[in-house]
Structure formats: C-alpha cells, structure tokens
Amino acid sequence: IEPGSVVQECGAGLLPLHVAADAVRLTGGTPAYGEALNPAALLHAVGLEDVDFGGSAPRQAGCGLQFGYLPVAFDAVVRAAPDPRELAAACPELGGLSVFAWDADARVAHARVFAPGVGVTEDPATGSAALGLGVWLVASGMLPGDGESSYTVRQGAELSRPSVLRCTVAAHGGAVVAATVSGNVVPVAAGTIRQPPR
Template identity: 35%
Template sequence: MPIFDFKQVDVFASEPLKGNPLAVVIAADGLADDRMAAFARWTNLSETIFLLRPTTPRADYRVRIFTPRGELPFAGHPTLGACAVWLAGGGRPRGETIVQECPLGLITLRRDGSRVAFAAPPLERSGPVEADLLPRIAAGLGLASGEIRDAQWVDNGPGWLAVLLDTRRRVLDLRPDPAILGDLKVGVVAPWDPAVDGEQAQFEVRAFVPGLGVPEDPVTGSLNAGVAQWLIGSGRAPGSYVASQGTALSRAGRVHVERSGPDIWVGGEVVTCVEGTVTL
C-alpha cells in the first residue's frame, strides 16, 4: 500500500492544541477518491485535505477537502493549513501571491508576517435570511426570536448563514439543538465589549454544522470570510479586526481580518502538531 508524507497542523492558533486541527496528506496524486473519503472518516476531524499537483498553470498547488461525510468545494482553515504546509515543504509561488486550486476555483493567498491569509472569495449566496426560516434558527440555537438582531446568507461554498446577537456572553452561552438545526450551517457572531471582554478581539464567533457530523467547528475560515464581508460591508465592523472563536471548546482561535482595496483578507497562525507518514 502507498505511503504518504503526513502532517496534522493547528490553524488559527499561535500554540498547539488551541486552534482547529487539520490533517494534511502530502503529494497525494493518484490516491483514489474512496480512499480519500475513507481516511477523512477515519481521522474524524472537521476537515482532512490532500495536497496535489495543480491542473492549471495559474495555480501553485491543488487541494481537495473532505469532512467525515463528504467533499467540500472550499473551506478556510484547510486553505490556510494547506498553504502553510506547502510553503514549509519548499513550495515557491510563481508570482507575488500564492494561488490555490480547489473545486470552488482559484483562491489567492499571501504571507502576512508569521501568518498566512486568503482573499475572501465572492459570496455564492448573500442577502437576508428568509423570514420563515428564522423561527427554526432561533429554536435550534435556543434563542427567543427577538434576540436575533440580524441574519444574512454568507455562503462562499459550504452553505453558511450567519446571525448577529448583542453580546459575546450570549454567544458563549448557546446550547444548540442539532436535531432542529439539521442540515443548516449556522454561524453566530456578536461584538466584544472592551469594558467587559477586553481588547484581544473585537468579535466572538461560533459555527454549528451538525449536518457535516461536526456539531461545532472550533475555528472557521470560510464562515469568518463571509461574516467579514457582511459586517464590513454593512458598517458594523472596521476595516481591520480580530475575531475570537473556539472559546466554548476551550480553544483560543484568533482570526485576523483586513480589508485592502477591494479584497478582504482572512488570516491566522498555523503550527505543526504531528509529522510523519501515513499508509493508505
């Protein structure tokens, strides 16, 4: 059976065990789809990725992203983890930026000091969440309907919608009902109050994805990308801010958001926790 180089990295954290883990199988060209899916089920992480040669000369590398239940066209923390692993393995971008190929298309990345960052892709679905869906969302999150200040589709591939609450404390106190949420992919965000919460971040985020077999994702790049486009575009957030995520899971994820010209960049630290080989 073939043997592949393998890493497990922690994304959106400056120290191991505080971010969102990601399994990375390197140079996985030739590995069959069913073996990729089987390995993703076996790792049981929110995402497992496979680094591959690109199929277009415009890309530096290609990635396929699997959850325990299937393949995703795009996801944020796998995108940052893939880029960090590719660079650490000696990858050299063809231009000033790094270009990743994935089923959604081409994603632009850049080095950002000790972090890597990706340019938020265009939203595939935006606008207000339908009024008849809001009662289900509120019930699934254990909220009174009046506690939802706003709700928007922020879907850049995975299917995200996001709801805005008043306080960080209310976000952290949520105890969602997976049976009610079902296949919805729901992000929840609220601003930090500096007087109460401190100044390490400006927003608190949680991500609930029971339909993917992951009741809560620790730190979520794709969701934060969509939320940033919504919050900055509506004037609710400044052009540069830090989002905290994973607090309810005893993590310390930090997502760095910055608007530069027409682009919104979403970045974070990536640290290696496991390195070796895997037999598939």
C-alpha cells in the same frame, strides 16, 4: 509549507494563499450575500430565546462557501447549544451557522460556528465563515460600504481551543469585492500519505 505564495484548489475555486513564518493569509472566493433567514427558527435551533437576538437580520453570506449569520447578545454566544436536526432544517444547503456577537467599537466578533451538516458539531477556527462575516457586516452597515476595513473574529474558547482570525474586507458602492483571513495554525495531528506503486 514553505513561506511564499501558493494556490489552494477547493470547492470555491483556486484561492491564493500567502504563507509567512508566523501566519497564513487566504484570499476568499467570490463574495456573495444571500437569502434572509428566519431568526426565530435559528434561535430555537441553537437553544436560545427571542430576547437573545442581536437585532440585525440573519442572512446567508460567504466567499465561496455560504454560511448563515445569526447576531446575538454577548452572553448568548456562550449559551448556544444547537440541536443538529433543527439546525439542519433551519439553514439547509449552508456550510454551517455562525452565532456571533459584534463589538462595533473594537471591530471584534465573538463567534461560534456549528456545521453538523458537514460533520462538524462545532469548529474552533473557521476561516471561510470569518470571510463571509465580513460580507454580512458590510451588507448590514456595520462596516463601511467603500474602502478596506479590518476586523477580528475570536472563536473556539468554548472548546478550550481559542483562536484569533484577522480579516480584511474591501467594498465598493456597498458591495464587497474582496476579503482575506489570516491566522496562525496549531498542529493537532500529523501524518504522511504514500502513493502506491503503479
């Protein structure tokens, strides 16, 4: 894709993309903060114990595609080992589960995203989950409820494919009104599709 602005059509609607020489920035769809999730069931589904829980209520959130968000202790992120069946039962109808630890001072999340329901055991860089994390952070009081905030999501280290997603979230009156995610892309495959003759 050449540098400039384009529109991506997906399940969340028409989403603006800005392509630069060194990164791509996606503006998320409509922010939503959903139902509370059972922390004990989620912890069990990813092979963690009650003592690993990060304390803030796990909930659904997203900017088009909904994910579950489970805050845990820093050392627990690495130890997470999901059981796909239990995970699907613990958070049905979600795009996946983000298991993360939040460094409030640096505004950095160390995250792992598991999405067996859509055929992805673990994803090294999940822009849609990074967008939803901003919604969760504002709703949980970890980012301001007014104005624009920046945060970073580090993901993929456990897969030897580390990624850094740079995000912004804009809020008004405690509710998120917009979110963006940007990052670099490392090609892992290439190909072409030819349209058959008519």
